[in-house]
Amino acid sequence: MKYADWPLSAPVNITWEITHRCNLKCVHCLSNSSQESPGELDFEECRGIVDQLAALKVFEINFGGGEPLLKDYFLPLLRYIHTKGIVTCVSTNGTVLTDEAIECFTGNPLVNVQVSLDGATPEVNDRIRGEGTFHRIIKGIERLAGRDIPLSINTVVTSLNFMQLRRLKEMAVSYGASLRVSRFRPSGRARQSWEMLRLNTEQLRELSDWLGDDLTILTGDSFFSISQDGRRHLGLDMCGACKMTCCIDPCGSVFPCAFMQEREFCGGSLRETTFKDIWDNSAAFKYFRQLEPEACRKCPRFDSCRGGCPAVAYFVSRDLNSADPECLANWSRDASPAPPLEGR
Amino acid sequence: MTCRLADNVQVRKESWGLLFYMQTRHKVCFVRSGDWLYPEHFDGTWTFDGIINDIAGRTDTPAEIIERALPRLTERLTKKRMIIDEVR
Numbered sequence: 545m546k547y548a549d550w551p552l553s554a555p556v557n558i559t560w561e562i563t564h565r566c567n568l569k570c571v572h573c574l575s576n577s578s579q580e581s582p583g584e585l586d587f588e589e590c591r592g593i594v595d596q597l598a599a600l601k602v603f604e605i606n607f608g609g610g611e612p613l614l615k616d617y618f619l620p621l622l623r624y625i626h627t628k629g630i631v632t633c634v635s636t637n638g639t640v641l642t643d644e645a646i647e648c649f650t651g652n653p654l655v656n657v658q659v660s661l662d663g664a665t666p667e668v669n670d671r672i673r674g675e676g677t678f679h680r681i682i683k684g685i686e687r688l689a690g691r692d693i694p695l696s697i698n699t700v701v702t703s704l705n706f707m708q709l710r711r712l713k714e715m716a717v718s719y720g721a722s723l724r725v726s727r728f729r730p731s732g733r734a735r736q737s738w739e740m741l742r743l744n745t746e747q748l749r750e751l752s753d754w755l756g757d758d759l760t761i762l763t764g765d766s767f768f769s770i771s772q773d774g775r776r777h778l779g780l781d782m783c784g785a786c787k788m789t790c791c792i793d794p795c796g797s798v799f800p801c802a803f804m805q806e807r808e809f810c811g812g813s814l815r816e817t818t819f820k821d822i823w824d825n826s827a828a829f830k831y832f833r834q835l836e837p838e839a840c841r842k843c844p845r846f847d848s849c850r851g852g853c854p855a856v857a858y859f860v861s862r863d864l865n866s867a868d869p870e871c872l873a874n875w876s877r878d879a880s881p882a883p884p885l886e887g888r
Numbered sequence: 889m890t891c892r893l894a895d896n897v898q899v900r901k902e903s904w905g906l907l908f909y910m911q912t913r914h915k916v917c918f919v920r921s922g923d924w925l926y927p928e929h930f931d932g933t934w935t936f937d938g939i940i941n942d943i944a945g946r947t948d949t950p951a952e953i954i955e956r957a958l959p960r961l962t963e964r965l966t967k968k969r970m971i972i973d974e975v976r
Contacts, residue, residue: 550918553902556909601900603909603916629898631911653896654911694912788916 551833552787554600554823559791559802562590562618563610568637569733570662570673572700572741574803575793576732577610584794587617589815591624593792596819598628608635608802610794619648626654633658635698638684639677651692658696658724659685664711668704672741689719696722696762701751702741709754713761724762725755727870730859731803738859748870769852769871782850786811786832790823798822800832803855839867891962891971892932899927899970908970917970921961923947924954930971936962 565580566573585593597605605625612618613636625632631654638659649655659681663669666678673681688695697716699705705712709725716723730738743751748770755761756772763771768781785800792798796814799805811826823829837851851857852868860869867873893899896911905921919925924943928934934942940958944951965971 550902550904552907553900556907556916557914601898603898603900603911604914631914 554597554602554820555790556602556784556788557604557606558597558602558789559606559608561609561791561793561802562607562612562621563615563794565614566609566611566637567614567640568611568674568677570637570660571737572662572672572702572728572732572734574729574732574734575608575610575805580610581794585796585814587621589796590617590621593796593814593819594621594625594628594630596814598630600820600823602630604631604633606633606635611637611640613640613642613645619644622648622655626652630654632656635660636684637673637677637681638688639680641684641687646687646691646693649688649691649693656694656696657688658698659688659721660698660700661685661712661715662699662702663705664708664715668708671704672700672702685719685721689721695720696724698724698726700726700728701743702728703743703747704741706743706747706751709751713758722760722762724764725766726764727766727853727856729803729853729856731805731855735859743870752872769849769868771872781848783853785854786829790829798826800829801855803853804858806858835864837867838865840871843867843873845871845873890932890935890974891930891965892974893930894969894972897970899930901926908965908968910970917965917968919961919965924949924958925961932974 561575563580563584564575564577566577569578612634622632633656635658649657660673661669661681662672663678669678669681670676685697697712699709699712701709713723728734728741752770752772755763755767756775759775765784771781785804790798790800790811791802791805792814793805798811798814798819800809800811809828811829812822832854835851835854837857840846840851849871852871854864856870857866857868858864897908898911899906899908906919906925906927908917908919924947929939936958940951940954943949943954962971966973
């Protein structure tokens with residue numbers, strides 16, 4: 545039985561995009577962030593949401609955006625969440641760290657910090673995250689490293705940085721951090737760069753092998769569609785949207801995941817109803833829970849992945865019933881001379 | 889002997905049982921215990937016999953059945969480091 549079959553009264557974790565404001569303009573930004581959106585939630589509204597999540601015993605909130613540290617009330621909100629015992633993960637670009645933020649993170653068992661870095665050199669990173677950002681990000685990582693802060697470096701894997709993944713792993717280790725790799729998905733600003741930055745079949749195969757060989761690399765559920773059995777045993781085996789997780793946007797709308805923030809997938813607004821009502825009753829969430837893409841149902845791997853990432857399938861084909869174009873079964877067929885995956 | 893949640897582990901009740909969450913590894917553990925177990929059973933104050941009596945009283949399940957099933961379940965949770973045994 546898969547976790548998708550165990551209905552949850554609330555998510556295990558929530559991605560909360562606290563603002564669309566960002567000082568960078570990365571070409572792959574999933575939320576197309578740069579300016580604060582009109583009508584972003586205020587501090588009291590956020591506290592009210594936290595109260596709801598705490599009452600539901602949501603275990604973890606992952607903050608992203610936008611750059612969370614640019615939200616003026618972010619650190620007070622973080623402290624408030626910690627009074628409720630909820631674990632937090634702060635995803636930051638590392639360029640706007642303040643002493644106050646570092647003090648808030650240090651020695652705090654409820655904080656994990658993830659710094660985004662998209663290349664092991666300025667030449668690669670800066671093409672994605674902007675001119676001059678590599679050195680600024682590294683300075684940020686150096687300020688965080690060596691303290692009592694669970695730290696990871698997050699890299700969105702693209703054709704530009706693919707050849708640097710091993711170096712990025714070494715860099716992370718040198719800072720006492722983990723490397724976390726995320727899947728490049730064609731949402732937000734990434735839709736414009738999808739064809740240019742997506743991995744090709746051979747790169748996907750190589751990535752799958754690498755992840756299978758090194759289980760210390762963190763992936764969240766990013767690569768379940770190309771994960772081989774060894775890594776799948778870590779439990780990262782299917783889309784958790786609306787089952788284990790969901791996403792709150794800066795204005796209080798709730799979506800299946802951070803990559804599925806189309807209007808038609810919105811479960812509801814926290815300004816109009818409760819989180820529990822959205823989780824239990826929204827039509828969009830019910831639809832996602834029973835989603836079994838038609839194109840995948842006869843696949844022998846269907847029970848393993850239940851159809852891959854709906855976000856990628858949707859943004860490539862505009863059809864939630866189509867297969868994830870990067871799923872392991874698909875590219876295994878395409879690259880026919882390759883050795884069988886079983887028994888590796 | 890009592891059981892209590894391991895450090896950095898949280899638990900909540902679900903319709904099918906208990907959902908454990910280990911915050912240091914961001915891992916979850918699903919336990920299909922129905923209405924037998926509640927998070928309070930792992931607060932460190934409940935003895936094994938006390939839990940058995942509580943379940944039997946609430947569910948009309950014969951104590952022998954609970955006595956057979958409960959150790960398997962708690963052993964699994966101990967192995968997964970979700971709970972720890974305490975000798976009082």
